[in-house]
Amino acid sequence: MTKASVPGGIPTGMDLMQNPRLNKGTAFTEAEREAFGLIGLMPEGIDTEENRLKRIMLQLAKKSTDMGRYIFLQSLADNDRTLFYKTIMSDPVRFMPIVYTPTVGAACQTYGHIMRRPKGIYLGINRKGRIAEILRHWPEKDIRFIVVTDGERILGLGDLGTNGMGIPIGKLNLYTACAGVPPRMTLPVMIDVGTNNEALLRDPLYMGLKQSRVRGKDYDDFLEEFVQAVQEVFPRCCIQFEDFANVNAVPLLERYRNRVSCFNDDIQGTAGVAVAGVLAALRITGKPLTEQRFLFLGAGSAGTGIANLLSQVMHQAGLPLEEARARCHLFDIEGLVVESRNDLASFQRPFAHKGEQLRSFAEAIEALKPTGIIGVSAVAKAFTQEVIEAMARLNERPIVFPYSNPTSHAECTAEEAYKWSEGRAIFASGSPFPPVRIGDKTLVPGQGNNVYIFPAVGLAVYATEASRVTDGMFITAARAVAEQVTQADLDAGLIYPPLSGILEASVQVAVKVAAEIFKEGQARVPEPEDIELYIRSRMWRPSYKQLL
Template structure:
């Protein structure tokens, strides 16, 4: 109580000093965006139904306020913004008690869990327990875009310490004040967490979010064959990039199968870039190439130039995509610059307006070199896919999220482009139709699961009945949460009877 009293009196006497929204690390967040985030939080605390109704009607405008980039400002200041608990806090100090904690959670039927360990929050590094802001924001999008009920989702953080000295020394920081666990001790804590939540809610989709590169891929491989888990930073990013390529093919009037004839230059050979390459290669294999032929369509560049077989430290994931030295005789190679992301303006200028472009961050419209109205450009954003992927996996009771399901989801997204958007050269559809997009993506996931003999429950019954895919799509839409005032509140059996 003393700490709570001290905290209140500090706020009472003067505003709390925070990292300002305009900090250059936060990627364009403004004070106005921070003000709107606070206003939305007040509404959510007061009237959750109205909050989601407004968010759904204004999704394209409000998604950047509730998630990236504004959520970065929220996370760096989370220990100062905290007012009431949302989500569940697990820590290494809870070892041996996590199953009891999960069974004490009041919701008996959780459909989706997003968890982080706070080790790599956006581009901001180790934020420890403050990283909980990411699962909270992500699940707001699950509800608004994917139709998950807000009463059936669980944001969670697993606190294994932090190497952020500034946070450890801050009296308001609520996490463990110890360095991060590593090695076997780290995986022991994560194993207990996964076992605890998946034993309580075995049908739930568990998404790993913003884990460091050292742990993201190992955790995914550790659990994906046993539970319905996926990592949006690896798999969601890869599927979104693949969807952009399919969208570009549609802009050019080509079928999805034409992907197998494309050459791909990949700038960056880290974990995200590797995941993108593997996903595109898997799609090429789907369209008829052998794995070796698909790998030969890639040219991979990193800060040291073209990745070749002469590199002494090639990982198993990169080795299939490395070029053989004998292929390069007589070829001149460009140096790779430090900051390699190409802007829409550069793409238009360098190609004389021919480029089909989408960027990882919002881009202003650019006038073509020959004159004419400025062209808009789409943003490659994971929120196109992850709500629908999770929805399809949950409703389809797939028990596993395979690469084939992700490829199918990516191929479904360009079908949502309108003729007007295709005429503008856009490779992603407008987020204004995010509910319809998520339903189509969920249908694609269920269809792929059926081919793998993984589809179960009412989704399988709908698909196998006389209605086929149309009946399954209808089932998906009817299963979505729609915010509305209800005159009756159902109680679970045994509650207040």
């Protein structure tokens, strides 16, 4: 085959080598090198995919920090997307903390300094009226997933403006690495409405609009234009809202959840992984869900999202919904959330109960006697020795979930929880912690990472082309995750499946969620005879494409 007769649509020469979706580097075959004008543009040796991976591992080993590894891997994704995913999927336990939490938090804090090549779409509010036009600039025309943020509440780090683009990029990396969603069908989007971070506004390397955040009607109108433009340009796309501040996160979800295919991972994904952790933890305690009582440190969208989903699951277990809600209590910077407070948002009201507005979290534990505490406050070390010891005194196996990310914002460490509870705490955190030796036993901390939920839900939504994403799908996902925890896992202290098997775990969760989608009548494709076979057939795998 001559260069003139190469398959249509495939670039040649350096253009092909600079296309991350098609580039194979030194793994191009002899025939491909001849056909696509690559002779002389690389060494004569022809690599296997395995050798390409070995070379990447050698280069990564020379990096001395996780930030250096993060930058290296993102540059690899810009150059050879297949090899990037082959790398991170080869060892999820090793690479997920690098491409996502906790490293992505540090990356976002300095994103304007470390950025090599822009990724995704940036929608500045100064371009109002042109969003559909801008979305059409994206080269891929069949986008199925957009992760979008406005950068105002990045992890527990606050307003990072457009530096928060690292979060949508990282989330979409995990859609593919953990569930096989085709990367060409994903798109990270940054809504740039300014920032109130004065340090960024003074930073000459900050790449966003250097103005205060736009609020009110102009903001709402811009988001409305965005959602409508997505429906016009990418009609089969699901929108994931990510790291919006509480003032916008809950209203956005309520405004659009029944109009378009969308969800908020901070609210629904976090809730799903928390419910999964609780269901698995109860296999250790041997106590029914209907007898549990939970106290949340943090009363924002994440805390209320978990409380809402837990209440629904308790209701399914037999409790009246109001009684289920009465077993979920919130605690914020002003103290216990009670109905007499006049500073509460509407989404907090269902969990504002009668009682005294206690100002101490430890006092609230003594008064309410919860069986589990869940931290979504981003306040480091808030689960003090007094708190953990009180939980251990009130419960034989206290449930302690410090879910805040990144690691530096966790409410306590695994070592603290185990040490102060004499090894009796059932522990899970948002970011990873190393195993802890207590007496003659090694306890392995669980990581309540949303990665158990959102990629699998995403795979099911992608495969079924679901028209809506419902709470029922997240409840189904939570149950499916909990079902995969073995007795051996529980004996080691794990209440989530091992991350090393996350791809297969996601498949099993996606199968259950897809069945729920068909049951709810949300699918836009016919129901297959074998849902698992169908799900697997839709998955992308990191293998070089044969170009001839």
